[in-house]
Amino acid sequence: MNMEETSTGIPNAYSGSLKRQKRREVLTAWMFSAPSLILLILFLITPFIMAFIFSLTDQRLIPNLNVPTEFIGLRNYARLFSDETFYRAILNNFLFAVVVVPVQTAFALLLALLINQRLRGITVFRTIYFSPVVVTMVVVAVVWSNLFNPGQGFINKFLKFISFGSIKPLGWLQDPVYAFPAIMLLSVWQGVGFQMIIFLAGLQDIPAELYEASRVDGANKRQRFRFITLPQLKNTTIFVVITTTILAFKLFTQVWVLTKGGPQNSTMTTIVFLYRQGFRQLRVGYASTIAIVFFVIVLIISLFQRVFLKEERR
Amino acid sequence: MNNERKNTKSGLLKVTAGSVKYFLLIILALFFLFPIIFMFVSSLKNNEMQVISDMSNLRGFVPYGDIGFKNYLDVFRRMSFGRFMFNSLFITSITVLAGLIFNSMLAFSLARLHFKGQAVILSIIIALMIIPIESVVIPMLLMVNLVGWIDSYQVQIFPFIAEPFFIFLFYQFFIGIPRDFDEAAVVDGATPAMIYRRIIVPLSRPVFASVLILQSMFRWNEFLWPLMVTRGERYRPLTVAMQQFFSQDPRRWGDIFAFAAMVTLPLLILFLFFQKWFIQSVASSGIKG
Numbered sequence: 001m002n003m004e005e006t007s008t009g010i011p012n013a014y015s016g017s018l019k020r021q022k023r024r025e026v027l028t029a030w031m032f033s034a035p036s037l038i039l040l041i042l043f044l045i046t047p048f049i050m051a052f053i054f055s056l057t058d059q060r061l062i063p064n065l066n067v068p069t070e071f072i073g074l075r076n077y078a079r080l081f082s083d084e085t086f087y088r089a090i091l092n093n094f095l096f097a098v099v100v101v102p103v104q105t106a107f108a109l110l111l112a113l114l115i116n117q118r119l120r121g122i123t124v125f126r127t128i129y130f131s132p133v134v135v136t137m138v139v140v141a142v143v144w145s146n147l148f149n150p151g152q153g154f155i156n157k158f159l160k161f162i163s164f165g166s167i168k169p170l171g172w173l174q175d176p177v178y179a180f181p182a183i184m185l186l187s188v189w190q191g192v193g194f195q196m197i198i199f200l201a202g203l204q205d206i207p208a209e210l211y212e213a214s215r216v217d218g219a220n221k222r223q224r225f226r227f228i229t230l231p232q233l234k235n236t237t238i239f240v241v242i243t244t245t246i247l248a249f250k251l252f253t254q255v256w257v258l259t260k261g262g263p264q265n266s267t268m269t270t271i272v273f274l275y276r277q278g279f280r281q282l283r284v285g286y287a288s289t290i291a292i293v294f295f296v297i298v299l300i301i302s303l304f305q306r307v308f309l310k311e312e313r314r
Numbered sequence: 315m316n317n318e319r320k321n322t323k324s325g326l327l328k329v330t331a332g333s334v335k336y337f338l339l340i341i342l343a344l345f346f347l348f349p350i351i352f353m354f355v356s357s358l359k360n361n362e363m364q365v366i367s368d369m370s371n372l373r374g375f376v377p378y379g380d381i382g383f384k385n386y387l388d389v390f391r392r393m394s395f396g397r398f399m400f401n402s403l404f405i406t407s408i409t410v411l412a413g414l415i416f417n418s419m420l421a422f423s424l425a426r427l428h429f430k431g432q433a434v435i436l437s438i439i440i441a442l443m444i445i446p447i448e449s450v451v452i453p454m455l456l457m458v459n460l461v462g463w464i465d466s467y468q469v470q471i472f473p474f475i476a477e478p479f480f481i482f483l484f485y486q487f488f489i490g491i492p493r494d495f496d497e498a499a500v501v502d503g504a505t506p507a508m509i510y511r512r513i514i515v516p517l518s519r520p521v522f523a524s525v526l527i528l529q530s531m532f533r534w535n536e537f538l539w540p541l542m543v544t545r546g547e548r549y550r551p552l553t554v555a556m557q558q559f560f561s562q563d564p565r566r567w568g569d570i571f572a573f574a575a576m577v578t579l580p581l582l583i584l585f586l587f588f589q590k591w592f593i594q595s596v597a598s599s600g601i602k603g
Contacts, residue, residue, distance in 0.1 A: 021500075024505060024506065025427050025428065025429070025506050026427075026428075026429045026430075028423070028427065028505065028506040028507055029423035029427040029428075029429040029432070029506070030423075030429065032419040032420060032422055032423040032427075032506075032507075032510070033419070033420045033423045033424070033435065035416040035419065035420075035476075036416045036417055036419065036420035036475075036476040036481065037420065037435070037476075039416070039472065039473075039475050039476035040439075040442065040476045040478070042472075043450075043454065043472060043473040043476070044442055044445060044450060044476075044478075045442070046453075046457070047450035047451075047453035047454040047457060048445055048449065048450050048453075050453035050456070050457070051449060051450060051452065051453045054452070054453055054456075059456070061455065061456060061459065062459075111342065114335075114338070114339060114342070117335070119332075119335065119336075119339075122339075125339050125342070125343055126593070127586070127589060128343045128346050128347055129342065129343070129346050130585075130592070130593065130596075131346060131347070131350065131582065131585065132346055132349075132350070133531075133596075134531065134578075134581045134582055134584075134585040134592070135350065135578050135581075135582070136534065136535050136552075136553060136556075136577055136578065136581070137535055137537065137553075138535075138537060138553045138556045138557050138560075138577070139353075139556060139574040139577050139578050140349070142556065142557075142560050142570060142574055143349045143350075143352065143353045143571075143574060144349060145560075146352075146356075146369060146567060146570075146571075147349060147352070149369065149370075152366075152369060152370035153369065153370065154352070154369060154370060154371075154374060156370075157370045157371060189345075189346070189349070193346070194596055197593055197596040197597050197600075198596065198597060198599070198600035200593075200597070201597035201600060202600070236600065239600055240600075246446070250446060250448055252448070252537070252538055253535075253537045253538070253553075256537070256538075256541070256557070257557050257560065271448050271538070274448065274451075274452065275538065275541075275542075278451075278452040278455065279452075279455070279541075279542050284452055284453070284455075284456055287452040288452050288453060291448070291449040291450070291451075291452055291453075292449070294446070294448060294449050295445065295446065295449040298444065298446050298449070299444055302444045
């Protein structure tokens, strides 16, 4: 504005076009941001806030006009924390994490180390190890349910063969003791290739000079792994451990296809429980409470990652 | 003499070490391949009795006997498989296409433009990455139910277009592109929209490929949400159809394997052709946040 009043024409035009440019930039920025922002507000932020609100009410999916939705304070939370099925679900998620996270992480690292070697045909093995990742989880569950068939299934026959007949056929998915381990096994089979690639990227990021220097210093293979590879993979490992832990808490698809939480709740998980309460029983209020507790767990796990990585950066 | 023996010994050791390595690699390959081979081989066995009697031994991995596509034809005859395949392809491709455009546009304005509030928006996006979809599905179900979106395509498309994680991947890539390019373009009179289209997008093929592959995989595999929002067959995607087909009695394993094979093939073929991109996109998802 002030500029336009000055007597010389040149800065006038210049500042005018600069201003126009600036205005256009801001306009473009908002226009470019709008679609995604609107979608995020509608389909992530709004339902997230609603989950908080619903968790304090007795909201149902199909509202009954005679019984209006009421604010019931923390009653849902109180009920949830005395719900045995919920404890079973959370416990199972922890169990899954405690078993699968170390196993899958170590397995992924082993695979990454193997395919990081200069060997003829190694890319073929990389392709094969990764291929389960591109198989849809529903399909994985269906195929493995055949392999885990209680009577004549391939796994039972295989175990009998390698144990010279001493392992009797197991009920697997129909047995409360073995159903969850069976689900763990097929989950690792499907997911480990993904982490293998992340470890492989991490391995290839390690500067070659480090290895050369250690060779000059006379470090052997084991020492190089212990003092270079492992410390250099620290961030990658934290990332893999945290994401696998979060996935362990999201466990749903394979369980729903195979056991729907049974037998006797032995494969019940938080999300299966949430689905049953919210969708089957139409209890939106109670299911939202489960959703919030689930979110808090995921939040705590994610915060762990940020704390670990921050320490590393310092 | 002594020396010579040492040499042959280490040579022998090398050979054995090499074959031990390959032995391990092959055992692991068998572990990852056997369910997939089993699925494809069983799907080709026309005789259901043979499928069942072969499933308990190694013959399950050998295509022999009455081989053909009868199970595949059965799948098409017994249900509208073409419909489910179309639904999955349609939902996945529209969501991913819109996702690539909108997510990259938001990332562009955050990474390359200047406007008030962008720092706040960026931190909100990063915070939103933590919210898992599972914790919002129940209220979202109520919302879409209110507006009558149950059993539709839009209900399976709109909620998944904008993804904080992908916005962040784009953002990280865009912020690394040298500024000199845009400055030169601005001098030549390019608008921000032109810079996005002519400079940023062409320079960012790797990140577009990564998001394309990751989002396609996630969308193709989506199960929980369509299970909640599709009732009839019309809008049902493959994953839900597979699960329902699997739950039907009596189970016909030949047909189930044919169905499973047809769900698996599109992604498996794409993977074999574009392996490098798949591997790279997965590796890029591990960027230390």
